[in-house]
Each structure stands twice: as structure tokens, then as C-alpha cells.
Amino acid sequence: MISAFIADVAYYLPSGSVTNDDLSRAFPEWSVDKISAKTGIEVRHIAGPDEFTSDLATGAARALASAGRVDLNEVDYLIVCTQSPDYFLPTTACMVHENLGLRSDAGAIDINLGCSGYVYGMGLAKGLIESGQVRNVLLITADTYSKFLNPEDKSVRTIFGDAASATFVSSRESSGADISALVYGSDGSGAKHLMVPRGGLRPGADLTHDAEPEARGLQPSSYDLYMNGPEIFNFTLRVVPETFAAVLAKAEISEDEVDLVVVHQANAFMLEHLRKKLAVPTEKFFVHIANCGNTVSSTIPIALAEAAESGVLRRGMNVLVMGFGVGLSWGGFMLRW
Numbered sequence: 001m002i003s004a005f006i007a008d009v010a011y012y013l014p015s016g017s018v019t020n021d022d023l024s025r026a027f028p029e030w031s032v033d034k035i036s037a038k039t040g041i042e043v044r045h046i047a048g049p050d051e052f053t054s055d056l057a058t059g060a061a062r063a064l065a066s067a068g069r070v071d072l073n074e075v076d077y078l079i080v081c082t083q084s085p086d087y088f089l090p091t092t093a094c095m096v097h098e099n100l101g102l103r104s105d106a107g108a109i110d111i112n113l114g115c116s117g118y119v120y121g122m123g124l125a126k127g128l129i130e131s132g133q134v135r136n137v138l139l140i141t142a143d144t145y146s147k148f149l150n151p152e153d154k155s156v157r158t159i160f161g162d163a164a165s166a167t168f169v170s171s172r173e174s175s176g177a178d179i180s181a182l183v184y185g186s187d188g189s190g191a192k193h194l195m196v197p198r199g200g201l202r203p204g205a206d207l208t209h210d211a212e213p214e215a216r217g218l219q220p221s222s223y224d225l226y227m228n229g230p231e232i233f234n235f236t237l238r239v240v241p242e243t244f245a246a247v248l249a250k251a252e253i254s255e256d257e258v259d260l261v262v263v264h265q266a267n268a269f270m271l272e273h274l275r276k277k278l279a280v281p282t283e284k285f286f287v288h289i290a291n292c293g294n295t296v297s298s299t300i301p302i303a304l305a306e307a308a309e310s311g312v313l314r315r316g317m318n319v320l321v322m323g324f325g326v327g328l329s330w331g332g333f334m335l336r337w
């Protein structure tokens with residue numbers, strides 16, 4: 001029986017940034033303290049005008065390689081999870097494959113998912129490995145949501161940042177984090193609550209009125225990401241406790257046996273509500289959002305890398321992971337670190 005493990009995780013943040021000072025200057029009705037208290041974010045990293053998802057993805061994979069614990073020559077399959085690809089086509093993964101000089105017999109594919117993308121990508125990586133198709137999968141998450149944001153829309157500019165992560169998922173039975181108890185969920189009836197209405201091929205006749213920038217008093221810009229914050233908030237409070245219970249049931253462990261909970265780092269307001277609803281003590285609920293913001297599918301791997309680096313996450317710990325958001329889509333799994 002082949003088992004998939006996480007061998008290593010790394011991430012990349014672009015050098016551009018937007019601080020709460022910058023945002024408060026642009027939107028004087030929201031003070032620095034108010035933004036910080038509501039979102040828990042101090043700075044978001046932003047890709048430059050000539051920097052795109054494939055660049056961030058390549059940066060994350062190079063960071064992973066430079067840590068020296070994995071060898072990119074051993075990658076048999078590359079998955080890039082993104083919702084902000086460089087182009088409609090070709091896939092970003094093919095370009096990243098080229099940038100990294102991966103072996104030509106290594107597969108490369110994009111998957112399109114947001115805040116639950118790391119969970120879904122991990123499920124695919126595990127399936128590819130455990131079905132015996134490949135030995136090593138490089139799972140990258142990468143997004144430049146900043147390019148979707150209307151500069152006048154403070155509700156999303158305070159929250160989202162750009163980033164990429166790279167996770168080496170392997171069948172090698174050396175040290176690594178065991179992945180189990182994957183659960184998934186989708187509800188397309190909520191698609192309208194978090195979307196980029198422009199830029200695809202559909203003309204948008206079925207948009208809700210509020211998704212139009214003009215309806216929100218904004219000058220239309222390019223893609224105008226729309227988020228109905230309260231709807232996303234309510235959805236999350238509904239599905240995350242169910243997902244938590246489903247992962248525990250599938251893993252056949254009790255809540256007390258979970259050492260650390262790492263969920264999608266959406267914003268501090270929502271994380272605290274979730275923590276209380278799940279009744280997880282603060283010391284078991286990892287939060288890492290202040291210096292990067294909500295980086296979509298990269299928040300979970302960034303948090304895992306930070307938790308491991310800081311010593312909060314140690315060998316042998318049971319970690320319950322959950323992602324949720326745009327789609328609407330959600331999922332979770334257990335890690336034995």
C-alpha cells in the first residue's frame with residue numbers, strides 16, 4: 001500500500017506591499033486601527049505590474065528547492081491551483097514547468113479553485129500517488145487577486161494579498177506529514193457572492209445587481225472582484241463546523257486528539273468567530289495573517305510553513321486543516337505531522 005506524505009512546504013511573497021496606512025490614506029473613513037482590528041492584517045504583498053501568477057509560482061518552487069530537502073528533478077507531476085492564470089490558455093502549470101526545468105516526462109495541469117484549493121489539490125496529489133501513477137507531486141498554489149481588485153473597493157482591498165506556495169507531496173516513506181480523512185463540499189448556488197464578473201466569456205447577464213461596480217458607487221475598473229462579506233461569513237459559519245465534524249469522523253479521532261487546527265486565513269474577524277463556534281482553544285488555533293493577508297489558496301500552506309518554522313507545529317502532531325470560500329467550495333483533511 002503506497003502512502004502519500006507532505007515532504008516539505010515553502011512559499012513566496014512578492015515584494016510590493018499595501019499597508020493599513022496606505023489604505024487609511026485612501027479611505028479616511030477607516031482608520032489604521034479599525035482595519036487592523038477588523039481584519040487582523042497589517043500588510044498585504046502585491047505583485048508588481050509585470051509580475052504574474054507563473055512568476056509567483058516559480059518563486060515558491062525555487063524557495064522550496066533552495067531549502068534543500070527535496071529535489072525538483074524528482075517531480076513527476078505539477079499541479080498549479082490558481083484563479084488568476086497568466087492567460088486563458090495555455091495553462092500556467094506548463095509555463096511553470098518550463099521555468100523550473102522540470103523533466104519533460106512530468107505532467108503539468110492547472111486547477112481552478114480559491115480558498116479551498118489547497119485541500120482539493122492535496123486530494124488530487126494523494127490520489128495520483130496512491131493510485132501508483134506517480135511518486136512525487138509538486139502542488140503549487142498561486143494567485144494575484146490584487147489585479148482583480150477595484151482600487152476604490154475598500155471591502156476587498158483590506159483583505160486580499162498575493163502569494164504562492166509550493167508543497168512537495170511524495171510517496172517516499174521517509175519523514176513527512178501523513179495526509180488522511182479528506183472531505184469535500186460545493187454549493188454553486190452561492191457562486192454570485194464572491195466572483196470576478198468580467199474577464200471570462202460569459203457576458204454576465206445573470207449577475208446580481210450588487211456585483212456591478214456602479215451599483216456599489218464604484219467607477220468600473222478592470223475585473224472588479226465582488227464579495228458579499230456577510231453572505232460569505234454566514235456560509236462559513238454553517239459549513240466549517242460540519243466539515244470539522246466530518247474530518248474527525250472520517251479520521252476516527254476525537255476533538256481532544258487534535259493538536260492544531262489550521263483553517264483558511266480569511267480575516268481575523270471571521271477566524272475568531274469560527275474558533276469560538278468550533279470551541280477550539282486559542283493555543284490550538286493557528287493564525288498567521290498579519291503580514292500577508294488573505295492569499296486565497298495559499299493561506300493554509302503558508303500557515304503550515306510558518307507553524308513548522310516557529311516550532312508551534314511539531315513532529316507527531318495531529319493537524320486538522322480546512323479551506324472554504326469562493327465557489328462556494330469547502331473541504332478538509334487531517335495531517336499527522
Ligand SMILES: CC(C)(COP(=O)(O)OP(=O)(O)OC[C@H]1O[C@@H](n2cnc3c(N)ncnc32)[C@H](O)[C@@H]1OP(=O)(O)O)[C@@H](O)C(=O)NCCC(=O)NCCS
Binds near residue numbers: 227232294
Ligand atoms: C468582511 C467582513 C469582515 C465584514 O464584517 P461585518 O461585520 O459583516 O461588516 P459590516 O459591513 O456589518 O460592518 C461592521 C463594521 O465593521 C467595519 N468594517 C467592515 N469591514 C471592514 C474592514 N475590512 N476594515 C475595517 N472595518 C471594516 C464597517 O465599516 C462597520 O463599521 P461601523 O460599525 O463603525 O459602521 C465580514 O463580513 C467577513 O468576515 N466576511 C467574510 C469575507 C471573507 O473573509 N472573504 C474571504 C474569502 S473566504
